[in-house]
Amino acid sequence: MKVAKFGGSSVADSIQLKKVGEIIKKDPKRKFIVVSAPGKRNKDDFKITDILIRLGNAFLNNDAFEEHFSTVIQRFREIIEGLELDTSILSEIEQSIYTVLNANYSNEMKMDAIKAIGEDSTAKILSAYLNSLGLQASYVNPKNAGMLVSNEPGNAQILPESFSKIYALREEDGILIIPGFFGYTEDGQLMTFSRGGSDISGSIIAAGIKAELYENFTDVDSVYSVNPNIVDHPKEIKTLTYREMRELSYAGFSVFHDEALIPAFKEQIPVCIKNTNNPECPGTLIVSEKAPDEKCVVGIASDTGFCSLYVSKYLMNREVGFGRKLLNILEDEGISFEHAPSGIDDISIIIREKRLTSEKENIIIERIRNELHADTVSLQRDLAMVMIVGEGLVRTIGLAKKATVAIADANVNIEMINQGSSEVSMMFGIQSKDLNRAIQSLYSAYFE
Amino acid sequence: MKVAKFGGSSVADSIQLKKVGEIIKKDPKRKFIVVSAPGKRNKDDFKITDILIRLGNAFLNNDAFEEHFSTVIQRFREIIEGLELDTSILSEIEQSIYTVLNANYSNEMKMDAIKAIGEDSTAKILSAYLNSLGLQASYVNPKNAGMLVSNEPGNAQILPESFSKIYALREEDGILIIPGFFGYTEDGQLMTFSRGGSDISGSIIAAGIKAELYENFTDVDSVYSVNPNIVDHPKEIKTLTYREMRELSYAGFSVFHDEALIPAFKEQIPVCIKNTNNPECPGTLIVSEKAPDEKCVVGIASDTGFCSLYVSKYLMNREVGFGRKLLNILEDEGISFEHAPSGIDDISIIIREKRLTSEKENIIIERIRNELHADTVSLQRDLAMVMIVGEGLVRTIGLAKKATVAIADANVNIEMINQGSSEVSMMFGIQSKDLNRAIQSLYSAYFE
Incomplete structure (x- = not known):
């Protein structure tokens, strides 16, 4: 069984989500899907999560928030229409935003719940889309997935008991679509991880279900052996160990949010960085150990x-x-x-x-x-x-x-x-x- | 003005002391002479200081000390006779040992005073010998030289006010012979430096009189650029900076007791390591700074x-x-x-x-x-x-x-x-x- 995580650029619009559907369909082992919120479609675009933060701040300051609200809804509308899905999902998303805004939460907790709507909605949309393709897929809320976290708004830490609960998901039927970026405290309160936290969610799910592979879909074919701004067309890296990745990312390589990988690292789950726009490219594989004959400068x-x-x-x-x-x-x-x-x-x-x-x-x-x-x-x-x-x-x-x-x-x-x-x-x-x-x-x- | 310090092998017997006399005579700038106690004449020989320590321990434990006493006296007798000096010096040395043994000192202080007799007697003998060669030379007790030290038997530290007192020695006539290894506390008690402390005395005198050069006479021609046990006949080092010497002595080169050099280092006095048995050889010079064109691997x-x-x-x-x-x-x-x-x-x-x-x-x-x-x-x-x-x-x-x-x-x-x-x-x-x-x-x- 594999965990596939799709980043913001991979779910930015309906065109990208159709690619995601193809990728999931192609390999039946891709049973656990973790998604980010829609990211930028081009360099002048906005990320849904940033708009949600503005919306939340405006609401909490009693400022006008309606413009941000409609920006979010408009973006999701385009995606839902592009995927030819029933617009009832859109009402569900609208409703979930109002529910959070009016909930009796502290400001910090309300902010976390608002920020999480991007990932949560994307998971619901992708699930519906996969169903429309004839795949058996269902949205799984992180609470039902067993993602228990500490009570630290915006910086939640996974609790160790989560992993055995997540393992039980292996028994569920069909493809499971889980929103990244957040979990729930033991008393049921939503908490987000630090920014970029969908990588963390993917890594936690991969560790929990003891995945054979954690695929991390981005918009680059692979990690390069040297900065392409200094050397033209440098070699791609086929295989990296965790240690090699750490050293590279310290000095200029922004491969990955490396703290996110801790759960996968501890369970020695191999991680593959792949390109949603070019899924046939083998990408870069991150592993615990390399065979002696593969050991050289990467x-x-x-x-x-x-x-x-x-x-x-x-x-x-x-x-x-x-x-x-x-x-x-x-x-x-x-x-x-x-x-x-x-x-x-x-x-x-x-x-x-x-x-x-x-x-x-x-x-x-x-x-x-x-x-x-x-x-x-x-x-x-x-x-x-x-x-x-x-x-x-x-x-x-x-x-x-x-x-x-x-x-x-x-x-x-x-x-x-x-x-x-x-x-x-x-x-x-x-x-x-x-x-x-x-x-x-x-x-x-x-x-x- | 130069300070010349002669180590144990350079004053081991009358043959060596005659070489020392030649060296002093040769350069009128050698006005300040610091001496160790007689060291080994061959590898099975004893050092006077070791016998004095045995003598002191025996006396303090109420054991028989007479054998050690006569070993010391016999050694000095051979030196004095070899230099054809009046044997009245020998009585003076005998007398000084008895004075110390019977003094009303603590055991620790008595031990320090006994250990210092080797250097003190050598300075007296050398002074008399230089006089016999027609040179104007006089023995200067460290108390009269202004060497004030802290009250730490066996590990005395020089007091800062010493240096200006020592500077006044420049006005004295003739060659001044100062025993190494010890100084006096402010209330007049003799204290020794740590073992090998004649290097410390020489360095203090050199700093105090602001010598143009501190010559350290040993039994090797120079410092070698690499361990002669690994490379045959390696190059000799002509000039070293203090920093280079420190690095070399850390990793296997026992050039010098490098802590001894602190006073000379602080006053930026150049130090020359020379061979009493081959004084024409230029030796190795230790300096504060090198000209840029001399900077290379030493x-x-x-x-x-x-x-x-x-x-x-x-x-x-x-x-x-x-x-x-x-x-x-x-x-x-x-x-x-x-x-x-x-x-x-x-x-x-x-x-x-x-x-x-x-x-x-x-x-x-x-x-x-x-x-x-x-x-x-x-x-x-x-x-x-x-x-x-x-x-x-x-x-x-x-x-x-x-x-x-x-x-x-x-x-x-x-x-x-x-x-x-x-x-x-x-x-x-x-x-x-x-x-x-x-x-x-x-x-x-x-x-x-």
Whole structure:
């Protein structure tokens, strides 16, 4: 059994939903379907969820909300008419909005219930559409699906007892259409996950029913091995491990909302990223483990906007607590950091530039000079991080050589290397101005 | 004006002391002479200070101490006779030992005073010998030299007000011979520095008189660029910065007791390591700053006996305080560590193997699994660290390439790279079994 989740672009209009119908029909294993709310149809379009939020805010502030209401209804009307469905669903959607607006909920809870209407309505529409195609399909409310969550409006966490309840859904007949993004507390109150939470719902359902595959339908064919804005037509990644995906998504790859994957990760469910607009393309598969012969470099990620705070002091490594005191100063000043590699008498702290204003910079440098009596304190801005990612990296003789040769060939100075702390990545710090050159040279070395 | 410090092997017998006399005579700038106690004349010999400690312990325990007493006196007698000096000095030394033994001191203070007799007597003998050569020289007791120290027997610390008192010594006539290893508290009690403390005395005097050079006479021609047990006849290092020396001495180079150099470091006094047995050899110069054109790789240090504790957990970098909790477990179990480089979802902790018994290993791994719910915890033993040291390392394009190519050419896998945290070194972790091969290949790349 598979779980298929369709994102906002896949359910944006009736044309897209017809593709979704085809995809579901094609594979009888696609029994569990999770949907987002309709997203943008083009780049100037709006997302239904954003309009619902405006509607909710207007209503709660006693402002006029009717325009937002009709925008939402108009969008759903177009979808329902495009799919040639009975318009009774539309009345049901209208009715559900009024029910929520007039419910005796706290403002926070009312907001959550309004936001959830996009996914909920889409699930009802898709279910009706599949029926119209002659498929046995039914809408399942998350409450009936067993999705119990904590009482944290807008940031609900799944409760562990949910998974066995969800497992029972395997026994239901036909295709089950479940709206993403929300669950219910033990006393029956609707709560949403954090934004982008349909990925979370899909991952929870996949873990709960112990799916053989969790398919995540988006609008890209696959994950690329390098940023296509830097290298033309880069190779597609066929298979990624969870760890590789994490490293890639840290440094610039927005593959996925990776926290969403925790439930699937824990049950070792493979995840496939596929394209609703090109479903024959195999997509990118995310797995727990790779066979040894598949272990090689899968991608090169990069991100700019880092700086490095360098502190040196003669005999630093004999001074108990120096590092801790240094990090305390940063914490005091509210600066979080990424890494803090240390030498013998020096330490470099890698910080995202946006977190360090020049005012804060001066305060921190002064404090380190005065309180820690450092010999040198300096800050280097405009750094970029390059991550070469692949399982088995640490076990390959000559791997660092390949990377350092490629970077030197591009005439780029390496400011920092961090290798070996991670088994699946090697990190280089270079100057931002050199980034494209370095990436292009690395891509040639590893992929051409 | 220069300060020349002569170590134990340089004053071990009258033959060596005659070389010391020649060296002092040769350069009139050598006005301040600091001496150790007589050391070993051959590898089966004893050091005077060790015998004095035995003497002191025996006396304080009411055991027979006469044998140790006569061993000390016999050694000094041979030196005095070899230098053809008046034996009245010997009576003076005998007398000073009895005075200390019978003084109304605490046991700790008495022990300090006994230990100091080796240096004190050597200074008196050298002074008399220089006089016999027709040089104007005088013994200066550290109390009269202005060496005020804290009241910490066996671990005295210099007091800041000493330096201006020492500066006044510049006005004294002739050559001043000052015993190393001890100073006096403000109320006049003798206190010794930590063992090897003659280096500390020399460095303090050099800082106090603002010497143009602090010469440290030993029994080697210079510091080598790599361990001579791994590479035959390696290049000698002509000039080192303080920072380079620190990095080298951390990873296997026992150049110097580097804490001893703090006073000289603070005053930016250049230090020269020279050979009493070959004073014409220029030795190795340690300086604060190097000219840009001298900035290159100066040495390759290495050390074995490390292990790496690897911990990974999905989404570790989102888990606030994970690293801190991990380090707390180590602290709880009394394990100190060297470095803790971190990736996104993993961290490696480099620990000296001798600090981690297999029993402790099991406890720590269990605790990390159970308390931190890590996905993977593993320990890799038998690691060696290789440090490539040189000012300006970070600014050289292709430098990491040179190193990684050399290591790959030796068919050695790199387990870890730490570059950029230090401005003067690049660190590689490899397996101990590969160490010699890697070092030989690196030496060829950088020095041949």
